[in-house]
Structure formats: structure tokens, C-alpha cells
């Protein structure tokens with residue numbers, strides 16, 4: 001069996017891994033590149049393998065950097081099935097058409113403003129392409145073993161990162177070898193998600209390294225959030241929380257409601273301004289057995305959050321001047337409705353902007369948390385006067401200590417470990433740490449490298 005690294009190398013986006021033998025090809029994750037222009041440009045390069053020759057795809061989870069290229073793959077000739085857990089499937093029904101819509105909007109915007117190099121900028125794929133891709137999806141239960149491609153047996157186990165997220169175990173019958181892909185790995189003590197299930201067996205492990213060189217702060221997110229919100233409300237400001245529609249948005253809404261119920265912050269309106277996050281929240285409530293919150297706790301979010309669905313409501317919300325909390329996507333402020341709020345709120349020192357998770361280099365979120373004095377939004381520069389926070393302890397990724405502890409919980413003795421899904425420095429640090437702690441043979445692969453497994 002061969003393993004080829006088609007993406008997610010030296011970066012946390014564009015995750016794509018290809019397993020193959022003489023007769024078949026199985027793609028594990030099919031992510032889009034996000035972040036700096038150089039990376040995003042890679043989305044436009046022809047897929048490194050002819051899509052029509054791939055027999056099936058399996059997904060670790062729904063985040064766009066793991067699933068977002070699927071509509072383009074189908075558009076370019078992929079004919080097989082796409083397998084994932086039920087919750088991942090549900091979330092992809094929301095995320096992929098939205099990604100298509102955004103691609104179309106971006107192309108139209110670039111055409112109107114004339115800042116594209118092309119006379120007629122085309123979207124990478126459309127909302128219609130996304131719906132086409134969704135017809136290829138098949139849901140699978142955790143721990144159920146399927147054979148998506150002859151000779152390749154696949155099992156999903158919970159990874160604790162977001163709803164439906166999994167580690168993907170692939171057993172190749174012919175060679176009797178098992179390759180395990182960690183996918184994105186969650187926290188040992190997340191507010192909402194249960195910890196990732198230990199991996200018991202792997203001949204080869206492909207491990208993420210988003211926080212390979214960093215530890216999360218030990219601070220209690222409750223206290224930190226309570227202080228920021230109370231301080232901002234006291235000076236009559238608005239707290240804006242850019243959040244990933246899936247995962248962090250629900251965590252933030254729950255924390256805010258709990259703080260209010262405990263009288264740790266003043267009562268004020270809470271708005272969720274992202275149609276996608278609203279639908280993701282509905283899925284999150286429906287799948288409450290897959291996370292820590294019971295129905296009553298989900299209800300607390302649902303009853304007390306004002307969902308902002310239409311564009312008119314969104315514009316109206318942007319005109320508000322009294323203390324309130326706005327949760328809006330996207331999480332790295334790279335697009336979506338949050339941009340309009342940033343333009344209104346950043347220039348005023350009464351307001352606060354709270355990020356809650358990894359900010360990929362080159363994104364607006366990254367510039368803001370690193371103290372930029374101004375940021376460019378929709379072609380214009382906006383001064384940053386508002387207070388900017390990044391609550392690291394709210395990340396949906398385990399840091400290196402958590403991942404090492406998690407790996408030590410299984411009975412693992414892999415012959416080889418490949419480190420993926422990290423900035424170069426983070427991946428290399430993770431490589432060294434795994435070798436030091438377990439004595440494993442670890443390596444950071446090159447992009448497009450193919451290895452025998």
C-alpha cells in the first residue's frame with residue numbers, strides 16, 4: 001500500500017491524503033486551502049491525481065479545510081462515494097453549499113470591483129456543484145467497519161474535535177497493514193466535546209500538529225470571558241466574537257448563557273449572526289447524545305439566542321449601539337458577515353473582539369491578535385481601536401501535551417509516524433516530541449511525497 005501526501009503539509013489547511021494499491025485509490029479528506037493568497041491559489045491548481053481515478057473518499061470531519069474541495073473534485077470527474085459519520089454528513093449539507101455560494105459571491109465581487117486578474121472571474125465551484133457532491137455522500141456509524149474500496153477496510157472512532165469528527169482507521173487486507181489518520185484531535189477537557197477515543201493499533205500513524213509547538217493557556221475560559229464581557233458592557237461597548245460556524249460558535253453561546261444564568265455577566269442580548277452557524281446549532285441540538293450537553297443545556301442556548309437570519313436583520317444589527325454580544329462567522333475573519341461588524345466595531349475603543357481558536361497565518365484574525373493597527377476589509381483599511389483578545393483555552397485542537405497524553409492512552413507502537421496539518425515549525429516540533437517521548441520513527445513529509453506503508 002502507498003500513502004501520498006496531497007495537502008495539509010506545512011499548513012493547517014488543504015488536508016488530503018491518498019492511499020493506493022495496484023488497483024485502487026482511496027482519498028482521506030479533500031480539503032480546501034485557506035489563509036494567505038499563496039495557499040488559496042493552490043485550490044486552483046489541477047488536482048494532483050485525476051479525480052476520475054479515485055474510487056472513494058472518506059472524511060475525518062466536516063470543516064472546510066478537510067471537506068471543502070469535494071464539490072470541485074466531483075465537478076472534475078470523481079464518480080465514487082464519500083463516506084463519513086452521520087453528523088459530518090449533516091454538517092457538510094450546510095457547509096459545502098455555503099462554500100459554493102461564497103465562491104460565487106467572491107467571483108461576482110471581484111468582477112464588480114475589477115480587482116481580479118481575470119476579465120470574468122469564475123468561482124472554484126458553485127452552490128449547485130456542492131449539492132451535486134452531496135449526492136455522493138453515505139453516512140457511517142462510529143466503530144462500524146466498511147469497505148469503501150475493495151481491500152480497504154475503514155473504521156471511524158470519535159476524535160473529540162467537533163460534532164461527528166473522527167480518526168479514520170484504514171486496514172489494507174492485502175498487506176495486512178493499518179494506517180490511522182488522526183484528523184483534527186480535540187481536547188481532553190472540552191466544555192462541549194467528549195475527549196478523543198484512544199487509538200489501539202496502527203502500523204502507520206498520520207498525526208496532526210496544529211499546536212505542535214505550543215501549549216494552551218491554563219486560564220479558565222469562563223473567568224476570562226466574564227471579565228472581558230463585563231468590562232466591555234460597563235463602558236457601553238459591544239463584544240464581537242468571530243467564530244467557526246461549526247464548533248466554536250456553539251461553545252461560545254453556551255458559555256455566555258451559562259455565565260448569564262450564574263449572574264457572572266450582566267444580562268444583555270446575544271445575537272448569532274450567521275445562517276450557517278444557526279443551522280449548525282440546530283444540528284448540534286439534534287445530535288446532543290454525541291456531546292456533553294444534555295437537552296436542557298442545549299435549550300438554554302436555543303431559548304436565549306437571537307438568530308439573525310436575513311441580510312436586512314444583519315444590517316439592522318450592525319446599527320445597534322447598546323451593550324450586546326454578537327457571535328458571527330467566519331472564525332478567522334476571512335469572510336462572512338463578521339466583516340461588516342468588524343468595519344463598524346473595530347474603530348471604536350469601547351468595543352471588544354474575542355477570537356477563540358487557531359488563527360492561520362495571513363488571515364485577518366491572525367493580524368488582529370498580533371496587534372495590527374489597521375486591517376484591510378473589502379479593499380479599504382480600517383483602524384483597530386477596539387480591544388482584541390484571543391482565548392487560547394477555547395481551542396478545538398489539543399495542544400502537543402494533550403495529543404501526546406492521548407496517544408499514550410492506547411497500546412500504540414507504530415513503525416512510522418508522519419506529522420501533518422501544522423505550520424512547518426509546529427510539525428517539526430511535534431516530530432521531535434513524539435520521538436523523544438515514545439522513541440517512534442517520526443517524519444514530516446514533503447508535499448506530494450509518496451511513501452510505501
Ligand SMILES: [Zn+2]
Pocket residue numbers: 061063161184
Ligand atoms: Zn477541524
